[in-house]
Amino acid sequence: MHQSLILAAGLLLAGNAWAMRSGNEPIQPIEPATVSDAAKVELGKQLFFDPRLSKSGVISCNSCHNLSMGGSDNLPTSVGHNWQQGPINSPTVLNSSMNVAQFWDGRAKDLQEQAGGPIANPKEMGFSHEQAVAVVASIPQYREAFRKVYKNDTITVAAITDAIAAFEKTLVTPNSRFDRWLKGDQQALSPTELDGYRLFKDTGCTACHNGPAVGGNSFQKMGQVAPYKTDNPAEGVAGLTGKDVDRFKFKVPTLRNVELTYPYFHDGAYWKLEEAVDVMARLQLGRQLRPDEIGKITAFLKTLTGEQPSFPLPILPPSSNDTSRPQPFN
Template sequence: MKRIFLPLAALCAAALMAMPSEMQATADQGKKPLEQVPSMEKFQEVSDIVLDKCMACHSRNYDLPFYAKIPGIRQIIEQDYRDGLRAMDLNQELVGAAKDRPVGEVAVAKMEWVVLNNTMPPAKFTVVHWGSRLTDKDRETILHWVKTTRAAYYATGPAAEKRADEPLQPLPSHLAVDVKKAALGEKLFNDKRLSADGTLACSGCHLYEKAGTDNSRFSEGIRKQFGDINAPTVFNAVFNVRQFWDGRAADLQEQAGGPPLNPIEMGCSGWEEIIARLSADEALTAEAGTIYADGWTAQNITDAIAEYEKTLITPNSRFDKWLSGDDAAITAEEAEGYRLFKQYRCASCHVGRSVGGQSFEYMDLKADYFAERGNPLNSDKGLMGFTGNQDDLHRFKVPNLRNVELTHPYMHDGTVTTLDESVAVMGRYLSGIPVSDGDRRLIVAFLRTLTGEFQGKPLTGTPVER
């Protein structure tokens, strides 16, 4: 097979040009100053390995090998390339990131998993391509890079030194917010005047007593209308790379502007309608005027709601306490469940502070979830519904798993009603590794340790059955 030895700078440029504009916008969020990004010299040490032994199957810039012309072989090879790109597009996730931002947390975790488990390059590739295996030095170099990158950009601080390199990190106890904006935002979040008929507030689908969800497959909007996608929890949404299952909102503020104007959800014809109703409330209008010089605007309303939503975080779970050094915070079985959570590749995508929300992955990566489920939904398009890119079909934002025992039902379509089933589904369709009954039991036990506190009290909700 022809290997790719393009200069790194050229690959970076190609990657950024090929990256869809909306995903580039995602990349630009939270961008760190250039001087804080890992040095090119340090990244070059890893990129040489990647270019030599990984890029051929995880890049759109490849040449088919000479034997691809053999009847029957071409189809197999093309499928291998397609699978490789769907699992991880290194141009987008690794090479492009080296230009002016840190490599994404999910890319770091994926690199770590394949090295620790010695799954890449795959055996059928190395049989034909001698010398393509990772050497001990390669593995050592990549794992050191993973550790230093995670420490520089993704360690949250509260983790104990012995657990600082875990792919999951403790939630912070609080985030800095503008207190006055957040107070106004809380009132607006609970204000039914943001709906056309005055019957539904934002909190109507994101109930505090149900861990920021409504525990329904699909939420009910005004006039008893229903959409076709499960409402994710609002708790810890501030940590998501983008908002909504299809990523169509760049941040909390853009997300807050969606439901009020959605005809199925809150059904307003425009912001003028909402502003007229709010303006009739003299006290609330006066409060808004002390914060925003121009008073009620769509920009100011969504800004206040977004500021409030930054306060909806749930630290101090038992697992957070374990990460922070309290060995007794979780049981031996729960600790084993966490080990299995990592072993089965769950922690390759469910990473970081919120245990997810950092990437978009294919729901049918290893098997055809949609064909086997049947009953197609418009929401099944996933990211493609936002980008229009056929390559994004069936890609969804990975949900955060904080408080997951309380946020049922699961998946974008709300068809999974137990944690046990959700682990089985992920094993079959995402990891491609069947999870035994015993291992599922332990992983579920671990997942239940992720339930945290809100405003110093245990988060409320009904724990899902096994």
């Protein structure tokens, strides 16, 4: 009884500490996903892993947003249909539901809209929405699943991308060491990592990298203080608006799981997290960090690696005799 009281008091204190800290800290913990429609999520998971949404029958959503590899492909730019080189780094799908918009330039308003892009992009999956719908509709088990989830006998690209988005919304990574610290576990971070977090704030990184996703919620110019040198021709938001003020404005990427999502920046030009920290501090904030400071911030950033989504590898329903055949070589 005595011990329980002490424990209860301790929990109360921890709870208060968290409440206080949450109020003060620029980063908030990620909460686990809540699934309201398990059948839709399961369908979306199958579609996310299904290479039959591509012309070749080889490329799935998971090819470039590989959930074994931090939801990314760990390449500067992706390999698309016919081995074409993608124009920009594939961002992680993890925690992407928290992004203010999708793609580096924000041209898709949400995950559903995003999911339709690569399917029909000739440099990515090289298919069309009509062809993807026809393939899915030719597979009896998919027809049954869509009927069950959407109460409709007609499969549409809107339903396909809605299911994929529903699955993607479950791809959150809670319970990182940093989140455990935020919630009051003082032992979750080492002194070096805590120093790194303080430096991260003091240097000004949290001006853009804040919120539950530690980014993803604003567009900023790449090269605020000094220009970013790159061979990549992407213009950012200006590619959509045509406005000079939007040149090199890109969505600030999430730093959740940044340990897993190398190489960095929209051109994927930097492989080492230490280098990325150095570049950001100099070009965005006009700060030249010392190596020990970079080391501490990097140590902090690695505490943002959360629990990776865990689920059985989906088993895809087989094609039927009516399914059109993949065309990898013509």
